[in-house]
Amino acid sequence: MAAVRELEYRPHLLAQGLRSQRTHSIGFTLSDISNPVLAEVVTGAERRLRVAGYSLLLTDAEGNAELDASAIVLLEQRRVDGYLLSLADEHQAKTAEVLRQLDVPMVLLDRDLPAGVTAARVCFDHRAGMGAAVEHLLTLGHRRIALITGGPRRPARQRRAAIEEKLAEHGDGASCSVYEGDFSIDYGSRAATEIIHADPRSTAIIAAGNMLMHGALRAMHDLGMHVGDEVSFVGCDDVAIAQLHQPPIAVVRRDNRGLGERAAELLLAELETDVQPADIVLPTEFVARPSCGPAQS
Numbered sequence: 001m002a003a004v005r006e007l008e009y010r011p012h013l014l015a016q017g018l019r020s021q022r023t024h025s026i027g028f029t030l031s032d033i034s035n036p037v038l039a040e041v042v043t044g045a046e047r048r049l050r051v052a053g054y055s056l057l058l059t060d061a062e063g064n065a066e067l068d069a070s071a072i073v074l075l076e077q078r079r080v081d082g083y084l085l086s087l088a089d090e091h092q093a094k095t096a097e098v099l100r101q102l103d104v105p106m107v108l109l110d111r112d113l114p115a116g117v118t119a120a121r122v123c124f125d126h127r128a129g130m131g132a133a134v135e136h137l138l139t140l141g142h143r144r145i146a147l148i149t150g151g152p153r154r155p156a157r158q159r160r161a162a163i164e165e166k167l168a169e170h171g172d173g174a175s176c177s178v179y180e181g182d183f184s185i186d187y188g189s190r191a192a193t194e195i196i197h198a199d200p201r202s203t204a205i206i207a208a209g210n211m212l213m214h215g216a217l218r219a220m221h222d223l224g225m226h227v228g229d230e231v232s233f234v235g236c237d238d239v240a241i242a243q244l245h246q247p248p249i250a251v252v253r254r255d256n257r258g259l260g261e262r263a264a265e266l267l268l269a270e271l272e273t274d275v276q277p278a279d280i281v282l283p284t285e286f287v288a289r290p291s292c293g294p295a296q297s
């Protein structure tokens with residue numbers, strides 16, 4: 001060991017991998033690395049894997065579900081020991097087929113489990129936080145709510161279901177207009193513009209995703225709308241724009257770094273102790289802020 005230190009010897013990791021049949025690398029397939037939420041998820045996963053002696057290889061589908069399958073195949077060729085998967089669309093036929101053929105552990109992050117695929121999952125309970133947000137809006141007197149949604153199916157589906165369930169429970173004619181499209185800043189802006197120009201206009205807007213929130217706020221600023229007074233607004237994820245906007249934006253908040261950490265822990269457990277795949281559900285919460293005010297007639 002003294003000679004190792006003196007010569008500053010560094011092991012040849014590729015040679016070690018050939019001998020052990022382990023590369024000590026994990027593949028992480030991302031739906032869109034430009035999404036700041038996914039950057040937080042990656043940070044949490046990489047931190048946990050680094051402590052365990054694993055490196056992380058990232059691929060980015062740029063929001064294009066057609067690229068998910070090729071990214072997984074590329075990581076398979078790199079002989080990664082396992083996968084973390086935050087896919088653009090896990091229901092895409094080619095992607096599901098590639099996943100069924102993998103023979104190493106994998107963990108899906110906030111996604112549905114495709115038929116025939118055995119994998120662990122870490123998901124958020126989107127219904128709880130969104131349900132609390134709608135309850136808050138109803139308490140403030142809002143009866144015409146607009147939802148801007150899109151993106152990965154499981155989160156979008158759960159958020160919409162929570163809104164519809166709360167409105168049905170309230171039972172006094174409250175309604176929700178749904179604007180579904182691309183999970184992007186541009187679509188958030190277009191949808192918010194359409195909502196503001198509608199007659200009658202919704203008194204509250206929910207943007208179900210941080211990129212949709214960003215676009216919607218940009219549109220309302222351009223239109224001269226006073227958030228919190230002329231229209232109430234709820235976003236998703238406590239990203240910088242929500243905290244720095246004036247007034248601050250009410251959000252459905254989740255622990256994105258925690259999602260990455262727990263996903264990495266599940267994967268390490270499978271790699272190192274051969275446990276069976278498991279599901280973990282993490283909470284979400286509603287954070288009330290001045291962007292929500294009493295309904296304006």
